[in-house]
Ligand code: SF4
């Protein structure tokens with residue numbers, strides 16, 4: 001019997017309406033290949049990949065189409081067999097048009113796999129190299145190239161690898177389905193990460209609203225005493241790196257520092273599965289697993305889709321949008337990005353597509369600050385959101401810098417909790433961008 005009564009957590013945070021029930025019992029379905037795939041060269045944080053194909057090149061699924069360009073970059077593979085029709089600038093789910101390779105898919109769907117590696121015999125260097133050439137990027141949102149996180153600086157002693165199984169954003173159930181459907185592959189992926197980093201201890205942090213996943217994973221790790229299942233309170237943003245580390249290890253990551261600095265490496269559930277698939281199955285990362293949900297979509301689903309699939313194809317595959325749908329968001333409702341062009345394609349790190357109705361969007365008119373302090377109590381990083389937002393709106397960027405605006409992780413908790421409906425995180429994001437630009441100018445002066 002697993003006790004959920006002493007779940008660990010962090011200070012602050014909020015409890016948004018979850019709505020995971022819409023998709024949590026929907027097993028993954030594979031979406032058929034669309035006719036046309038649009039693959040942005042920037043699937044990751046860092047420099048865009050460099051195309052190695054041109055108009056007319058025939059490609060097979062799994063073949064390299066753009067190579068890594070620089071240290072913080074990642075290669076891109078074709079998710080389908082077909083012919084490159086153009087390299088162009090196309091719509092992008094992160095909001096800015098980007099260079100992309102467009103492929104017209106054919107029926108053959110031949111897949112090119114990399115040679116298989118034996119997970120028990122593979123060396124740490126071979127794991128890192130495989131993760132690098134497979135184009136694996138973090139599935140937690142930022143899409144940082146994973147091979148870099150597997151190579152911590154030599155002066156940082158890493159004690160624990162933590163897999164993030166919180167999935168604290170409302171609606172999303174992709175990670176939950178992975179934990180239920182691919183339990184053993186997930187543990188195998190975690191063991192590969194531990195081997196690559198040279199760490200004895202592994203942990204999987206899961207919110208206590210996923211008892212089935214907790215039971216399955218607890219059973220799956222019973223032969224690995226060095227891997228623990230950590231049951232965490234269901235609270236947003238429990239899955240943010242700093243909050244997860246605090247809940248699992250009790251350690252605080254100081255402002256401006258990284259998980260490495262307190263001896264931890266965090267990886268997402270989907271990333272661990274992708275690492276297992278690259279090593280044991282020879283599969284590069286050319287699909288995305290995502291939840292399609294919200295009261296505005298006719299058939300909510302969990303899907304595996306080829307990267308580069310346009311949002312419109314996915315919405316059609318899910319029965320289309322309802323008449324009362326008012327907003328489409330890529331990601332979760334707290335940190336996701338509203339979409340205006342449904343030709344934008346799915347990327348490697350896309351975790352969800354939400355079609356929301358008026359009832360869910362809940363946009364009320366903004367009023368003046370009530371000085372209730374709720375945003376301050378809720379901020380998990382002990383910032384003063386009301387002041388940071390005000391300073392940003394007054395363009396007092398240096399004062400905002402002094403108050404730590406660059407520490408903000410843009411989780412949106414403050415905005416969610418504000419009874420005056422002040423778009424705090426939007427103002428803070430604006431101020432943070434300006435402060436970071438100022439800091440860059442100072443460095444180059
Ligand atoms: S968005 Fe920033 S200021 Fe607001 S709660 Fe999150 S970390 Fe705090």
Ligand code: SF4
Nearest residue numbers: 369370372373375418
């Ligand atoms: S929660 Fe909103 S109303 Fe309350 S102090 Fe913060 S900004 Fe003001």
